[in-house]
Structures are given as C-alpha cells and as structure tokens.
Amino acid sequence: MASVQPRTQYSGDIAPALLAHYDRHARDLPWRSPPGTPPPDPYRVWLSEVMLQQTTVAAVIGYFERFSASWPDFATLAAADDADVMAAWAGLGYYSRARNLLKCARAVVTEHGGKLPETSAELARLPGIGPYTAAAIAAIAFGERAAVVDANVERVTARLFAIQTPLSAAKPEIRAAVDAITPAGRSGDFAQAMMDLGASLCSVRAPRCPACPVQMHCAAQAIGVAEGLPRKTPKKARPDRAGTAYWIERDGHVWLIRRPDSAMLGGMRGLPDDGWNARRDGDSHPPFAADWKAVAGEVVHVFTHFRLTLRLAATAAPVDESGLPPGEWWPLKTLDSAGLPTLFSKAARLAIRASAKS
Numbered sequence: 001m002a003s004v005q006p007r008t009q010y011s012g013d014i015a016p017a018l019l020a021h022y023d024r025h026a027r028d029l030p031w032r033s034p035p036g037t038p039p040p041d042p043y044r045v046w047l048s049e050v051m052l053q054q055t056t057v058a059a060v061i062g063y064f065e066r067f068s069a070s071w072p073d074f075a076t077l078a079a080a081d082d083a084d085v086m087a088a089w090a091g092l093g094y095y096s097r098a099r100n101l102l103k104c105a106r107a108v109v110t111e112h113g114g115k116l117p118e119t120s121a122e123l124a125r126l127p128g129i130g131p132y133t134a135a136a137i138a139a140i141a142f143g144e145r146a147a148v149v150d151a152n153v154e155r156v157t158a159r160l161f162a163i164q165t166p167l168s169a170a171k172p173e174i175r176a177a178v179d180a181i182t183p184a185g186r187s188g189d190f191a192q193a194m195m196d197l198g199a200s201l202c203s204v205r206a207p208r209c210p211a212c213p214v215q216m217h218c219a220a221q222a223i224g225v226a227e228g229l230p231r232k233t234p235k236k237a238r239p240d241r242a243g244t245a246y247w248i249e250r251d252g253h254v255w256l257i258r259r260p261d262s263a264m265l266g267g268m269r270g271l272p273d274d275g276w277n278a279r280r281d282g283d284s285h286p287p288f289a290a291d292w293k294a295v296a297g298e299v300v301h302v303f304t305h306f307r308l309t310l311r312l313a314a315t316a317a318p319v320d321e322s323g324l325p326p327g328e329w330w331p332l333k334t335l336d337s338a339g340l341p342t343l344f345s346k347a348a349r350l351a352i353r354a355s356a357k358s
C-alpha cells in the first residue's frame with residue numbers, strides 16, 4: 001500500500017474521537033451489533049455487505065430481513081433454488097450480485113465447511129467479494145485491521161486530509177490515508193463509524209461540520225473547502241439504446257422467459273425481447289411471426305452504462321406454441337410474485353394498462 005503523509009495535523013487522534021461519537025450515535029441496523037459488543041454473525045455481515053454494494057441502506061433493509069428470514073445461514077442459502085433467490089432479489093438491481101451470492105454460499109459450504117474464512121486475503125478469493133467487501137467483512141466480523149473504503153468513507157477521508165486529486169485517481173491516496181488512521185483495535189467499529197459519519201454529518205452537500213466529532217482534525221474544514229471535496233472527474237454521457245419487449249398473452253397469463261446467465265439481468269425472469277444490450281440496439285425481430293401490435297408508450301430505464309428505451313409489442317398466444325421461446329405461462333393476477341426486475345415490471349404495467357384501455 002502506498003504511504004501517505006497525513007495532511008491533518010492530529011490524524012492519530014481521529015479514531016478515539018470518532019469511536020467515542022460512534023458509541024453514542026451508531027446507527028441501529030439489522031446486520032450490526034451494538035458498539036463494544038461481540039461482532040455480529042459473519043453470514044449476516046457478508047449478506048449485508050453484498051447487498052450494500054452500489055445500493056443504499058434504506059433500499060437494503062427490507063431485502064436483508066426477508067433473505068435472512070428465508071435463508072438464515074450459508075447451508076440454507078447454498079441449498080436454495082436459484083429461481084427463488086433470483087426472484088427474492090428482484091428490484092434490488094445489479095443482479096450479478098445475486099448469482100455470485102449463490103456461488104459464494106455454495107463455495108463456503110463445499111470448500112470451507114460452512115464458515116467464512118476470516119482474513120481479507122482469503123475472503124477476496126470467493127465469488128462476488130471484491131477488495132472493499134473483503135476488507136469490510138474481515139474488519140466487522142473478524143476484527144482484522146483492514147482499510148475499509150466505501151463511497152461514504154471516500155468522501156470523509158478526502159475531506160479529513162483535504163485531498164484535492166479528483167476521483168477516481170485519488171483512490172490509492174484515500175486508501176492509504178484510511179490505512180493510516182485505522183486503529184489496531186475496534187477496526188470494525190471504526191469502519192462503521194466512518195460509514196456513519198459519511199451517511200450523516202459529512203453529507204455530500206452541506207456537511208454539518210460544527211457538530212462533527214473530528215472537526216478539529218479535518219483539513220478541508222480548516223481551509224474552507226469541505227463542500228467541494230472529493231473532486232469528481234466529469235462523467236461521460238451514457239449512450240442511448242433502444243429495444244423491444246414482446247407481450248404474449250393467453251387466458252389471463254403472460255409468457256415469461258428466464259434470461260440467460262450471460263445476458264444483462266441474467267438469471268432473472270423477463271419478457272422475451274429483441275436482444276438489446278449495453279453495446280447495441282435490439283434487432284426488432286419478434287420471437288415468432290404473428291400479428292404484433294405496438295403498445296402505446298415506452299419504458300425508459302437507466303442502467304449503469306447506458307439508457308434503454310424499451311418499446312412493447314403485443315400479440316395473443318399462437319395456436320402452435322412450439323415457436324415460443326423457452327419459458328412459462330405466468331398468471332397476470334400474481335405477476336408481482338414473478339420476481340421481475342424493475343425494467344420488466346415497468347413494461348408489464350405498461351402492457352396491462354394499455355390492454356385495460358383497449
């Protein structure tokens with residue numbers, strides 16, 4: 001890890017001040033143990049950290065509670081049906097996480113006797129666990145002195161050390177700074193205290209510095225640049241893609257497919273479509289020849305790397321169903337339980353609204 005010359009004069013005092021604040025103000029979250037108590041169940045730490053990748057705490061809490069009630073440990077999750085897990089993940093986004101969640105649970109059961117390995121180095125070899133998640137699990141569940149750097153911690157640290165280099169070039173400097181201030185003891189609490197500070201007082205806009213427990217150690221606050229940090233490199237515009245999804249209906253049922261694992265939203269149920277992806281538009285070829293009617297309206301959905309405008313075409317089921325792509329009839333009345341990702345939920349609502357009007 002690159003060495004860092006702390007720019008804040010009293011960096012050694014940051015951990016005690018922050019931990020004292022955390023002891024009084026820690027967020028009460030279902031995957032956490034209260035400050036100063038034994039660490040939480042590693043399974044729950046792992047599950048929450050995977051869910052929290054690119055996702056807010058508010059969005060994760062309900063999913064975490066449902067998952068941990070249905071599959072309370074690695075053994076039950078490893079034995080779960082893939083379709084049930086993918087459906088339970090529907091709406092949380094970044095679906096490769098759900099596929100990796102299953103792979104990881106199965107690897108933990110078959111290769112590690114049902115228990116997570118305890119070091120960040122070993123954790124990072126498991127599916128779906130990158131350097132951040134490995135560090136967070138190792139620190140929170142096993143007390144390893146690991147530098148845990150999520151987006152909140154990045155912001156707090158860039159400010160504490162007045163790091164002016166724009167993200168993402170500043171990442172190594174920030175990681176080294178976090179390493180420099182992470183204490184040997186209570187490293188899990190320290191990581192969570194940094195996350196909490198970023199989620200509360202040290203917010204993106206208008207940080208509340210007068211109430212901050214580390215205000216006296218904060219270089220950005222001292223020189224009046226806190227709000228402008230971390231600096232960001234301007235984002236590239238997202239490309240626009242277009243595609244068509246196909247609504248095939250029969251007797252109060254709609255035809256759903258399961259998307260290939262290698263496709264976007266892989267492993268999830270969805271409507272048949274024309275092969276759109278992040279790099280190209282769909283080819284507008286329906287899955288079989290029929291009297292396809294364009295459905296009025298369209299769905300716009302923003303993925304990380306592109307923006308998709310999805311049109312819909314609808315038809316009744318063919319008499320000969322052998323031309324249908326592999327899939328299943330799903331009752332419209334229980335479509336909410338199909339576990340459709342948000343894109344196809346929006347498309348289904350559009351089709352149902354259009355058919356109610358006609």
Ligand code: SF4
Nearest residue numbers: 202209212215218226
């Ligand atoms: Fe963030 Fe202000 Fe605290 Fe510095 S003093 S860490 S900018 S809230």
